[in-house]
Amino acid sequence: xxxAAKNKAETFAIFRGVEETVPVKSVTLKDVAKAAxxxxxxxxxxxSGSPQIGSDTRERIIKLCDEMGYTTNYVARSMVMKKTDLIxxxxxxxxxxxxxxxxxxxxxxxxxxxxxVMLCNSGPDLKQEKTxxxxxxxxxxDGILIVPxxxxxxxxxxxxxxxxxxxxxxENLRDQPQSYVAADNTRGAYIxxxxxxxxxxxxxxxxxxxxxxxxxxxxxxxxKACQELGLQQQxxxxxxxxxSIANGYEMARDLxxxxxxxxxxxxxTDSSALGILRAADERHIDIPGQVSLIxxxxxxxxxxxRIELTTIDQPKREIAIQAVDMLRDKIENGxxxxxxxxxxxxxxxxxxxxxxx
Amino acid sequence: xxxAAKNKAETFAIFRGVEETVPVKSVTLKDVAKAAxxxxxxxxxxxSGSPQIGSDTRERIIKLCDEMGYTTNYVARSMVMKKTDLIxxxxxxxxxxxxxxxxxxxxxxxxxxxxxVMLCNSGPDLKQEKTxxxxxxxxxxDGILIVPxxxxxxxxxxxxxxxxxxxxxxENLRDQPQSYVAADNTRGAYIxxxxxxxxxxxxxxxxxxxxxxxxxxxxxxxxKACQELGLQQQxxxxxxxxxSIANGYEMARDLxxxxxxxxxxxxxTDSSALGILRAADERHIDIPGQVSLIxxxxxxxxxxxRIELTTIDQPKREIAIQAVDMLRDKIENGxxxxxxxxxxxxxxxxxxxxxxx
DNA sequence: CGAAAAACTGCAAACGTTTACGACCTTTTG
DNA sequence: CAAAAGGTCGTAAACGTTTGCAGTTTTTCG
Numbered sequence: 082x083x084x085a086a087k088n089k090a091e092t093f094a095i096f097r098g099v100e101e102t103v104p105v106k107s108v109t110l111k112d113v114a115k116a117a118x119x120x121x122x123x124x125x126x127x128x129s130g131s132p133q134i135g136s137d138t139r140e141r142i143i144k145l146c147d148e149m150g151y152t153t154n155y156v157a158r159s160m161v162m163k164k165t166d167l168i169x170x171x172x173x174x175x176x177x178x179x180x181x182x183x184x185x186x187x188x189x190x191x192x193x194x195x196x197x198v199m200l201c202n203s204g205p206d207l208k209q210e211k212t213x214x215x216x217x218x219x220x221x222x223d224g225i226l227i228v229p230x231x232x233x234x235x236x237x238x239x240x241x242x243x244x245x246x247x248x249x250x251x252e253n254l255r256d257q258p259q260s261y262v263a264a265d266n267t268r269g270a271y272i273x274x275x276x277x278x279x280x281x282x283x284x285x286x287x288x289x290x291x292x293x294x295x296x297x298x299x300x301x302x303x304x305k306a307c308q309e310l311g312l313q314q315q316x317x318x319x320x321x322x323x324x325s326i327a328n329g330y331e332m333a334r335d336l337x338x339x340x341x342x343x344x345x346x347x348x349x350t351d352s353s354a355l356g357i358l359r360a361a362d363e364r365h366i367d368i369p370g371q372v373s374l375i376x377x378x379x380x381x382x383x384x385x386x387r388i389e390l391t392t393i394d395q396p397k398r399e400i401a402i403q404a405v406d407m408l409r410d411k412i413e414n415g416x417x418x419x420x421x422x423x424x425x426x427x428x429x430x431x432x433x434x435x436x437x438x
Numbered sequence: 439x440x441x442a443a444k445n446k447a448e449t450f451a452i453f454r455g456v457e458e459t460v461p462v463k464s465v466t467l468k469d470v471a472k473a474a475x476x477x478x479x480x481x482x483x484x485x486s487g488s489p490q491i492g493s494d495t496r497e498r499i500i501k502l503c504d505e506m507g508y509t510t511n512y513v514a515r516s517m518v519m520k521k522t523d524l525i526x527x528x529x530x531x532x533x534x535x536x537x538x539x540x541x542x543x544x545x546x547x548x549x550x551x552x553x554x555v556m557l558c559n560s561g562p563d564l565k566q567e568k569t570x571x572x573x574x575x576x577x578x579x580d581g582i583l584i585v586p587x588x589x590x591x592x593x594x595x596x597x598x599x600x601x602x603x604x605x606x607x608x609e610n611l612r613d614q615p616q617s618y619v620a621a622d623n624t625r626g627a628y629i630x631x632x633x634x635x636x637x638x639x640x641x642x643x644x645x646x647x648x649x650x651x652x653x654x655x656x657x658x659x660x661x662k663a664c665q666e667l668g669l670q671q672q673x674x675x676x677x678x679x680x681x682s683i684a685n686g687y688e689m690a691r692d693l694x695x696x697x698x699x700x701x702x703x704x705x706x707t708d709s710s711a712l713g714i715l716r717a718a719d720e721r722h723i724d725i726p727g728q729v730s731l732i733x734x735x736x737x738x739x740x741x742x743x744r745i746e747l748t749t750i751d752q753p754k755r756e757i758a759i760q761a762v763d764m765l766r767d768k769i770e771n772g773x774x775x776x777x778x779x780x781x782x783x784x785x786x787x788x789x790x791x792x793x794x795x
Numbered sequence: 796c797g798a799a800a801a802a803c804t805g806c807a808a809a810c811g812t813t814t815a816c817g818a819c820c821t822t823t824t825g
Numbered sequence: 826c827a828a829a830a831g832g833t834c835g836t837a838a839a840c841g842t843t844t845g846c847a848g849t850t851t852t853t854c855g
Contacts, residue, residue: 107601125813135833153818156516157811160840165513170557178535178738185533189557192570197577200527200557202545213549219509220554244464310793326742381535385441385683386716387744405441415850466841477805482843492803514841517810 108151117145157300159221168408169198169217169225174203177396178380183250186401187226194224194409200360203230207237217383218245222406226250232294235259246411248367250404251395252295254421260411262403262422264296266377268391269426271349273375276428278310281383281437282345284373285312288332288357289349305353315343319342319353329356337364344372344437351376351383351392358388358433369435378427389432396424465508468730482511482657485510495530516578519576523555525765526574526582533634535737538753543758544583551766553580556710560587563595571595575602581765583607589651603768607761608752611778617768619760619779622725623652626750626783627659630732633785638794639730642669645714646706647676656706656734666750672700676710686713694721701729703795708733708740708749712784715745715790726792737785746789753781 096194100252105115113264119138127142157163171189172180188198199222205208210230217225229235235242235249235257236238242259249261277285287303290296300316307314319332329352337360348354354376363366377384379394410416471478476495483491484499516522526545529537545555556579560567567587574582581603586592592599592606592614599616606618634642644660647653657673664671676689686709694717704710711733718725725731732738736751760779767773 088667111811121812122814122836123834126834129813131814133833138833152572154811155577155838156513156522158813158844159513160811161813163840174542175532175545176539178538181535181538181541182533184538184557185531185559186559188532192558197573198557200541200545200555201549215509218552220512309613355742362743382739382742385712385739385742385745386719388742468841473848478842479803479806482841483804486843488844490803511841512809517812517841518843520810522806538837 093250097153107152107154110150110151113142113146113149113151116149117142122427126259133302158406163413164223165221167220167222167242167367168197168198168213168405169201169208169220169222169227169242170198171201171203171213171217173224173228174202175200177376178382179251182381182397183401187405188400190402192406196405198226207231207233208316211237211334214241222249225411226408227406228252229254230280232292246408248404248408248411252293252349252402253298255294258419260366260407261399261417262407262420263295264395264400265423266426266428267302267305267394268296269377270299270347270349271306272302272426272428273313273377273420274303274306275310276430277345277373277375278312280345280373283312284315284343285345285347286315286317286343287349288317288319288329288336288346291316291349291355296349301355303347310409326352326356326359329353330351330359331356333357333360334363337366339359341366341372341420345434346372346374348376351378351390354392354433355382358390369433373433373434377426383431384438391431391434392429393426394429395426399424445705453595460620463513466511467508470499470503470506470508473506474499485610487509492701521580521769522578523553523780524577524579525555525762526558526571526577526579526584528553528558528560528567528570528574528582528584530585530587531559533559534555534560535739536590536608536735536752538756539738539757540585544762545757547759547762553762553766555583560584564588564590568594574784580582580758581605581769583761583765586611590648603765605765605768609650609758610655610780612651615776617764617776617778618653618756619764619781621752621757621783622780622784623655624659624662626734626752627656627704627706628663629659629785630734630750631660631669631678631784632667633665633787634702634730634732634791636706637702637791640669641672642702642704643672643691643700644706645674645676645686645703645712648673648706655731683709683713683716686710687716688713690718691715691744694718694723696730698723702791703729703731705731705733708735708737708747711749711790712739712745712746715747726790730791732791734783740788748788749786750783751786752783756781 103387110121110124113373114124117124123134127139128146168191170184172184175181179350191198199217199220202239203211207230214225218241222245226248228250229252235254247259250257251263253263253266254261274285287300291300302316317332319328333356336357346357350355354374357374358368367371376390377391381405383390383392384389407420407422442466467481471481474481480491481499484496485503497625525548527541529541532538532541548555556574556577558570558574560570564587571582575598579602583605584610585607587686592611608620610620610623611618631642642659648657661671674689674693676685690713703714705714711731714731715725723729733749734746736749739745740749764779766778
């Protein structure tokens with residue numbers, strides 16, 4: 082695990098002083114009960130809004146709790162309630178614009194409904210993914226939200242997903258019996274290709290991976306559009322398992338060293354599109370002058386000045402919110418079936434696509 | 439809270455079928471004890487590696503646990519152990535390149551040491567920040583790692599920080615009696631300014647906020663360098679409370695509509711530098727041809743093609759790792775004092791600064 | 796062989812809650 | 826005015842662990 086601190090030499094610490102921290106023994110129900118002269122069951126009822134308690138004593142107790150700084154101990158509570166109000170969020174790496182935006186909305190929405198989220202990075206391998214899911218189970222989370230690492234994730238954690246409500250995010254699971262909410266990748270790719278077509282492009286290159294379900298679906302959308310519109314299909318497959326700017330750049334360098342027999346590129350990922358941009362700049366290939374470029378995901382970087390990448394937006398906020406709603410439904414209503422929720426991606430036009438004349 | 443799903447109309451769901459999920463009653467110590475024909479205390483000891491147990495029975499029990507799929511219930515465990523092995527991570531918004539990178543390393547490092555992390559967004563206001571910290575206390579976290587919202591955070595959550603080990607990240611707290619680990623903002627700004635000076639620049643504009651401690655320190659570093667080098671100081675203050683590309687852009691538009699009497703800009707934040715870039719492009723001001731630009735933070739976007747922003751790197755990974763180390767020390771050794779750990783930022787040269795001739 | 800030591804295992808308390816049940820007191824009702 | 830009804834509160838069990846202590850068995854060694 083890459084977590085050891087390097088260049089310690091470059092750090093320096095200053096010890097400043099000592100706080101007068103009192104090791105606070107947190108106050109319990111029993112404490113306020115004693116102070117109020119009632120049993121601690123009564124205090125519990127006062128806090129939980131039980132009807133079987135006098136409104137005068139309730140107020141008195143609540144006020145006392147406030148004064149004494151009582152906060153209910155959630156782990157004790159979870160113990161008896163047999164639920165933790167905790168959901169596990171597992172993402173390949175939170176260090177990633179797409180994931181972190183998802184995580185943001187997940188946490189906000191979850192908390193708005195009384196849940197806290199436990200964050201786990203599942204990267205880089207399937208073993209760790211399995212480990213963190215198992216860990217989450219031990220923590221007794223009420224449910225799990227997971228962005229799968231690859232198409233193998235389902236098999237990888239199958240043993241646990243029937244022990245706790247689980248919904249997959251972002252990655253389509255196709256025919257597997259699991260709930261998920263994701264963008265319609267096929268349609269997004271279709272929209273992108275068709276947009277390029279409408280701009281006059283007839284030779285469109287598909288650039289990217291095809292060996293995860295998500296990317297397979299994107300490729301399918303591209304192919305469907307090509308068939309409908311009578312275009313020839315052209316692929317540049319990536320052997321890389323993770324798409325990144327660096328990988329896209331490497332691939333694009335190769336690509337641009339050969340004759341250019343296309344007028345537009347559909348990159349299956351914004352990251353790879355960004356890599357293409359770098360390679361193109363290096364080779365003095367004008368985008369969109371010589372070739373148009375469209376990406377997929379609409380990560381924040383695409384909106385940057387000088388980048389202005391035209392792309393397909395994955396509605397991250399909606400994916401996150403729908404996912405926690407779906408999970409809540411499973412948790413709170415014990416809903417048993419599995420649901421596939423597919424959200425529409427949208428075209429966001431910026432500066433890297435140009436009409437052919 | 440901005441969490442309601444919009445454009446539901448654009449979504450559609452497909453119900454596919456029903457899983458044959460058995461509502462699994464999770465197996466407890468008592469269960470495996472019965473199966474093994476021993477008391478559950480013995481099972482507990484077998485798992486926990488207690489010395490007072492026969493190695494033959496231990497192996498037998500461990501094997502049995504494996505077969506029965508037993509995983510220890512952490513909430514029950516936490517109950518008696520009086521610790522949860524949980525640390526709370528609170529950041530203004532995880533939806534932010536800087537925070538998410540920090541969070542990534544925090545989670546990795548924490549888990550490597552047996553802790554799980556509970557993630558909370560504290561934004562946008564101080565009230566919510568207080569709320570989530572209180573929540574974390576109720577969850578009985580062993581410690582809290584927090585990236586403060588503003589310089590008011592310390593006062594805001596002071597009532598809780600002495601109830602649980604806490605270390606602040608990234609924001610310098612100056613003379614306040616709280617542990618933190620952060621980059622040396624003053625020095626970073628000093629380095630940036632001096633670099634510009636060495637490139638021949640004599641009129642350097644400080645661009646950004648100054649009303650948070652962090653930015654005040656950066657301004658001080660700039661001022662110190664100016665004094666030492668005999669440069670005139672020039673400020674463009676932002677009235678915005680949060681720095682973002684949009685804010686930087688707005689400010690820069692105003693700026694560029696007036697005569698340009700500087701040859702370089704030190705932006706107190708990469709985000710604002712990105713905003714400057716956009717405004718400059720709009721006005722056809724050549725960067726770095728006409729004016730050099732340096733940022734602060736080294737967020738991932740700065741490394742993008744066509745951006746290539748020269749900047750000062752905050753060692754996020756080191757900050758994260760040192761912070762959890764410091765927190766662990768407080769938790770596990772009950773260390774009482776407070777420590778300020780200050781890490782050296784470094785200059786990363788890219789394309790937006792040019793030597794004056 | 797016998798006793799002390801060592802090795803192993805079980806009993807039971809404790810952690811801080813929630814809640815079913817029952818007890819008590821007050822009010823209503825016929 | 827007695828009984829039923831309703832309201833209010835306390836008792837105690839339960840949740841699944843860990844661990845001090847005591848009890849039992851085995852080993853060791855004089």
